Amino acid sequence: MFDFHIHSKLSFDSTCEPCKIVSAAERQGLKEISFTDHYDFNDVFVEQRDIFAVQEYRDTYDSLDSDTVKIRRGVEFGLTQWNQKELDELLDSYDFDFVLGSVHYTGGYDPYFEEFWIYNGLDAAFEKYLLQTLECVKKHYNFDVLGHLNYVCKSLHSPTRKPLRYNDYSDICDEIMKTIAQKGIGMEINTSGVDRVGDFLPSIDFIRRFKELGGEIITVGSDAHDDTRVGQYISGALEIAKEVFGYVCTFENRKVIHHKL
Numbered sequence: 576m577f578d579f580h581i582h583s584k585l586s587f588d589s590t591c592e593p594c595k596i597v598s599a600a601e602r603q604g605l606k607e608i609s610f611t612d613h614y615d616f617n618d619v620f621v622e623q624r625d626i627f628a629v630q631e632y633r634d635t636y637d638s639l640d641s642d643t644v645k646i647r648r649g650v651e652f653g654l655t656q657w658n659q660k661e662l663d664e665l666l667d668s669y670d671f672d673f674v675l676g677s678v679h680y681t682g683g684y685d686p687y688f689e690e691f692w693i694y695n696g697l698d699a700a701f702e703k704y705l706l707q708t709l710e711c712v713k714k715h716y717n718f719d720v721l722g723h724l725n726y727v728c729k730s731l732h733s734p735t736r737k738p739l740r741y742n743d744y745s746d747i748c749d750e751i752m753k754t755i756a757q758k759g760i761g762m763e764i765n766t767s768g769v770d771r772v773g774d775f776l777p778s779i780d781f782i783r784r785f786k787e788l789g790g791e792i793i794t795v796g797s798d799a800h801d802d803t804r805v806g807q808y809i810s811g812a813l814e815i816a817k818e819v820f821g822y823v824c825t826f827e828n829r830k831v832i833h834h835k836l
């Protein structure tokens with residue numbers, strides 16, 4: 576079992592001690608985990624940044640160890656259309672094992688929060704988020720895996736609480752997945768949608784299509800922000816990876832590792 580999307584107190588939206596995350600991973604028999612703390616940028620209000628200090632990251636994680644769990648040091652970098660230089664600079668400042676690239680802010684607001692939905696109806700919101708994602712994946716190269724492709728639907732403020740379906744936005748989803756596949760970037764199966772919208776983010780039809788479009792890298796992650804959710808629903812995500820690819824991937828020093836399932 577693997578969990579390659581976990582936040583600790585280094586993220587602005589978590590207070591969990593990293594050692595509690597490691598203990599939870601040990602209890603569940605996970606083989607390998609990656610911390611992926613937020614390093615996020617607002618795409619419009621550019622002075623707003625939800626980022627950690629690299630020295631604090633180093634102080635927190637460099638000494639963290641476990642006898643049974645391989646611990647990788649990663650980051651969830653918030654992609655915008657203009658922050659390629661900021662990503663390069665971050666990666667120059669620390670040897671991360673894994674870079675998850677995610678789109679959060681869209682038009683100045685994060686869909687997770689209510690303000691975004693005040694300004695956008697459901698269809699407009701979904702389309703706007705996917706268009707923003709497409710622009711970001713066209714412009715960025717320096718990340719390993721695209722996080723939660725249909726994150727926009729996960730919000731508690733979404734009017735329907737339904738997942739964003741591949742069939743409803745197939746053209747633009749194809750463009751996004753084709754773009755990352757051609758760059759050798761992978762996709763994530765994020766399990767945090769299971770409780771929120773009843774499906775993985777994204778669902779198996781996206782993953783099948785990603786493979787058809789040439790995608791080769793697949794990771795799984797819980798997006799846990801505390802120790803209670805570490806590894807949650809990962810076995811279901813691994814079933815999807817097994818059915819579609821026959822393997823799942825992890826990363827060390829930004830190099831992909833394939834694990835046969």
Ligand SMILES: [Zn+2]
Nearest residue numbers: 651677722723
């Ligand atoms: Zn995220």
Ligand SMILES: [Zn+2]
Nearest residue numbers: 580582651798
């Ligand atoms: Zn996350």
